[in-house]
Amino acid sequence: MNMHSNQQQKPLVEVCYSPFLYDQYKDVHDIVVVIDVLRATSAMCIALHYGAKSIIPVSSIEDAKSYDAEKYILAAERNGEVVEGFSYGNSPRSYMGDDIKGKEIVLTTTNGTKTINIAADSEILVIGSLLNLDALSEWLIQQKKNVLLLCSGWKDKFNLEDTICAGAIAHNLIQTGEFHSEEDSSIAAKYLYLSARDNIFGYLKSSSHRRRLKRLNLNEDVKFCLIPNQTEVIPILKEGKLVRLE
Amino acid sequence: MNMHSNQQQKPLVEVCYSPFLYDQYKDVHDIVVVIDVLRATSAMCIALHYGAKSIIPVSSIEDAKSYDAEKYILAAERNGEVVEGFSYGNSPRSYMGDDIKGKEIVLTTTNGTKTINIAADSEILVIGSLLNLDALSEWLIQQKKNVLLLCSGWKDKFNLEDTICAGAIAHNLIQTGEFHSEEDSSIAAKYLYLSARDNIFGYLKSSSHRRRLKRLNLNEDVKFCLIPNQTEVIPILKEGKLVRLE
Numbered sequence: 176m177n178m179h180s181n182q183q184q185k186p187l188v189e190v191c192y193s194p195f196l197y198d199q200y201k202d203v204h205d206i207v208v209v210i211d212v213l214r215a216t217s218a219m220c221i222a223l224h225y226g227a228k229s230i231i232p233v234s235s236i237e238d239a240k241s242y243d244a245e246k247y248i249l250a251a252e253r254n255g256e257v258v259e260g261f262s263y264g265n266s267p268r269s270y271m272g273d274d275i276k277g278k279e280i281v282l283t284t285t286n287g288t289k290t291i292n293i294a295a296d297s298e299i300l301v302i303g304s305l306l307n308l309d310a311l312s313e314w315l316i317q318q319k320k321n322v323l324l325l326c327s328g329w330k331d332k333f334n335l336e337d338t339i340c341a342g343a344i345a346h347n348l349i350q351t352g353e354f355h356s357e358e359d360s361s362i363a364a365k366y367l368y369l370s371a372r373d374n375i376f377g378y379l380k381s382s383s384h385r386r387r388l389k390r391l392n393l394n395e396d397v398k399f400c401l402i403p404n405q406t407e408v409i410p411i412l413k414e415g416k417l418v419r420l421e
Numbered sequence: 422m423n424m425h426s427n428q429q430q431k432p433l434v435e436v437c438y439s440p441f442l443y444d445q446y447k448d449v450h451d452i453v454v455v456i457d458v459l460r461a462t463s464a465m466c467i468a469l470h471y472g473a474k475s476i477i478p479v480s481s482i483e484d485a486k487s488y489d490a491e492k493y494i495l496a497a498e499r500n501g502e503v504v505e506g507f508s509y510g511n512s513p514r515s516y517m518g519d520d521i522k523g524k525e526i527v528l529t530t531t532n533g534t535k536t537i538n539i540a541a542d543s544e545i546l547v548i549g550s551l552l553n554l555d556a557l558s559e560w561l562i563q564q565k566k567n568v569l570l571l572c573s574g575w576k577d578k579f580n581l582e583d584t585i586c587a588g589a590i591a592h593n594l595i596q597t598g599e600f601h602s603e604e605d606s607s608i609a610a611k612y613l614y615l616s617a618r619d620n621i622f623g624y625l626k627s628s629s630h631r632r633r634l635k636r637l638n639l640n641e642d643v644k645f646c647l648i649p650n651q652t653e654v655i656p657i658l659k660e661g662k663l664v665r666l667e
Contacts, residue, residue, distance in 0.1 A: 192438075192579065195442075195445075196441075196578075199441075199577065199578055329605070331445065332442075332445055332604065332605070332606065333438065333604075333605055333606040333609065334605045335605040335608060335609055338605075338609065356627075357629060358578065358579075358629065359575070359578070359579055359580045359581040359584075359628050359629050359630070360578065360579040362581060362627055362628060363579065363581055363584065363609070363613055366613060366616060366624075367609055367612060367613065370612060370616050378612075381602075381608055382605050382608060383603060383604065383605050384605070
């Protein structure tokens with residue numbers, strides 16, 4: 176527990192809109208939740224749910240290529256597309272088969288894995304998405320620690336889908352009466368979630384990333400990632416690898 | 422007109438949440454609108470409305486002190502309070518008297534004047550607040566140029582009141598059918614404005630800056646700054662001074 180929570184009694188839950196802003200918020204938390212709804216952190220939840228042993232997040236394509244392709248599943252996405260020379264990207268629907276059971280996946284994505292590595296120095300780092308929304312919220316509530324919800328955004332900028340997911344988690348924590356927010360970014364994220372929650376897909380209609388993925392014929396992926404509570408898996412970073420929190 | 426508007430035909434209106442993010446958005450615009458609702462840009466609109474000749478925005482208290490106090494009105498605010506040794510801060514209600522008529526005001530504030538100076542290299546820089554919302558929107562619509570709505574935020578962070586004001590301006594421009602937004606930050610600002618507009622004071626109840634100003638007994642200032650369309654004055658930066666756009 177840091178200074179903030181001692182002063183205020185209740186632990187904080189705050190929202191940071193992009194990894195570019197992480198330094199402004201990093202002293203606030205004991206637990207950081209990395210969010211990249213479309214699609215990296217959704218894919219991570221699903222891969223561990225369907226039996227992958229671990230996911231190794233790496234920042235660059237070169238890092239991913241340096242792993243032995245016989246031993247690991249190598250996956251890379253940039254700008255919404257699978258990188259040439261790789262068989263896997265960040266579509267959650269590609270991590271549901273027998274091919275990934277018991278395997279270690281080395282993954283690099285445009286935003287999500289970069290964000291994880293920026294926050295890798297935090298005491299506890301877990302992965303959030305709409306897919307594990309309630310399970311993650313319940314676990315965070317039990318911890319009674321300061322929580323920073325770190326959105327991956329799009330190339331260091333604010334994005335709407337990660338903010339709505341962060342707002343959903345913040346809302347779940349706040350409504351217990353056991354957490355509070357100080358930052359306007361957190362208050363706005365909650366407001367955005369509350370106005371989006373009855374139709375998240377519709378709400379994101381004009382968002383930049385939904386338009387981008389639609390152009391790439393990935394609308395089915397978008398729909399899948401926006402359906403809350405498909406798994407109770409919470410990926411947690413242990414010695415550089417994301418594994419299931421047990 | 423830059424690349425963006427040529428591609429898309431319609432000019433852009435985008436929202437940047439803080440001066441810290443200005444570099445991410447600066448190539449988008451022909452006109453930048455600096456917004457600091459509580460209270461710097463509200464005070465600027467009011468001072469020019471009540472007959473001040475100009476406002477010279479300076480970044481530091483030292484800069485403000487370097488001006489001749491016999492010749493100029495010197496004003497400084499930090500963390501919501503008038504700086505010691507100054508008679509004026511950034512309360513709009515202190516710029517309504519005969520004492521400021523025909524005068525030049527040298528002003529430094531925590532966020533607003535810093536933001537103006539960061540964006541002073543832009544082709545056209547004007548000042549926005551809720552107080553001049555419709556007059557400013559109408560003028561921007563007539564220009565048919567790319568617009569960046571630059572929120573001053575709070576110490577480089579996102580704040581709710583500037584974002585709502587930016588969302589209001591964006592909404593006014595978009596609904597003409599003559600402008601469009603590409604960025605999720607702009608879409609979110611519009612959503613926040615639409616859910617706030619029926620009761621902006623209530624919507625900001627839990628915002629960090631309203632709490633801060635309430636502690637300083639400045640609730641009347643807050644109420645004043647949140648009443649839209651009290652003036653048609655549009656301050657514009659000309660050779661380092663804010664003057665009335667004629």
